[in-house]
Amino acid sequence: MKILQIAGLTKRYGNITAVNNLNLEIESGSVFGILGPNGSGKTTTLGTVLGIIKADSGNFTWFDGKYGNQERMHIGALLETPNFYPYLSPVKNLEITAHIKRCSEPEIDRILEIVNLAQRRDSAFSTFSYGMKQRLAIAAALVGNPEVLIFDEPTNGLDPQGIAEVREIIQRIAGEGKTIIMASHILDEVEKVCSHVAIIKRGNLLASGEVGAILSNDRQVDIAAEDLGRLRELLANFPGVNSIKEKGKRLQLQVSQTMTATALNKLAFDNGLILSHLAMKPKSLESEFLEITAGK
Ligand code: ATP
Numbered sequence: 001m002k003i004l005q006i007a008g009l010t011k012r013y014g015n016i017t018a019v020n021n022l023n024l025e026i027e028s029g030s031v032f033g034i035l036g037p038n039g040s041g042k043t044t045t046l047g048t049v050l051g052i053i054k055a056d057s058g059n060f061t062w063f064d065g066k067y068g069n070q071e072r073m074h075i076g077a078l079l080e081t082p083n084f085y086p087y088l089s090p091v092k093n094l095e096i097t098a099h100i101k102r103c104s105e106p107e108i109d110r111i112l113e114i115v116n117l118a119q120r121r122d123s124a125f126s127t128f129s130y131g132m133k134q135r136l137a138i139a140a141a142l143v144g145n146p147e148v149l150i151f152d153e154p155t156n157g158l159d160p161q162g163i164a165e166v167r168e169i170i171q172r173i174a175g176e177g178k179t180i181i182m183a184s185h186i187l188d189e190v191e192k193v194c195s196h197v198a199i200i201k202r203g204n205l206l207a208s209g210e211v212g213a214i215l216s217n218d219r220q221v222d223i224a225a226e227d228l229g230r231l232r233e234l235l236a237n238f239p240g241v242n243s244i245k246e247k248g249k250r251l252q253l254q255v256s257q258t259m260t261a262t263a264l265n266k267l268a269f270d271n272g273l274i275l276s277h278l279a280m281k282p283k284s285l286e287s288e289f290l291e292i293t294a295g296k
Pocket of ligand 1 (some may be wrong): 013016018036037038039040041043044045079155157
């Protein structure tokens with residue numbers, strides 16, 4: 001099922017186009033990263049599909065329209081850290097969240113297990129570290145057992161241990177079959193946590209698809225010879241060729257960065273094959289990534 005379809009979404013602030021004619025489809029069960037540098041339109045996109053920000057044009061559909069205008073009940077979101085009562089425990093705070101969400105069976109103990117806060121269930125919120133506060137915010141988004149979770153930069157401001165913990169929690173939530181949509185400016189984070197990614201810059205979508213295909217360091221090669229079967233056999237055992245797909249009368253390869261056209265040509269030639277086509281595709285997105293933080 002399509003969890004979210006966005007078609008032609010545009011949002012302007014004065015003469016700034018925060019989101020420009022955005023088209024996206026998010027499948028159920030994916031961990032979908034929206035990756036882009038600061039100011040690229042990630043928060044505006046999330047705010048729009050949550051109904052907090054009104055788009056200038058375009059539209060979006062949640063859950064294939066299954067829930068009509070009750071869709072919001074099935075989405076848990078963490079856009080900015082919510083306010084919690086400092087002198088109350090996480091249990092009490094989540095009970096209040098459940099009350100606001102009109103959720104009669106909030107399963108608070110189960111949620112506190114997921115976010116690694118079960119041991120602190122009765123401590124006052126004011127005694128929490130920043131990382132614990134962020135985990136409680138994730139817990140609040142989980143109240144009501146939503147099918148989709150939206151997280152805007154969920155690891156921002158956390159120390160390395162806190163980052164690792166939140167990433168683990170996200171994977172745990174995904175493991176329960178939930179769909180997760182998260183904004184990030186950290187390439188490494190999206191590579192580690194997400195199954196799918198959309199890369200945006202200045203409101204424009206640069207690429208979207210499976211993380212392996214979009215963010216891999218592999219280069220793509222189109223190659224052909226008359227005896228395609230034999231060429232495929234040779235390539236299958238050639239170090240540096242990571243995958244082979246047949247596309248019509250050509251093969252499409254993912255090869256490691258160090259692979260050269262000469263090496264492929266020589267392989268064919270040494271085995272009595274003449275290549276009729278050989279094209280190494282440059283990584284067109286590479287320069288776009290330079291503005292996106294690669295580290296933690
Ligand atoms: P960040 O990671 O820094 O939050 P982002 O990718 O989430 O960045 P947005 O916050 O969506 O980006 O901002 C996109 C653009 O729209 C930016 O140029 C920003 O300055 C502008 N913008 C966002 N909100 C407003 C607003 N309320 N009024 C005017 N301009 C805005």
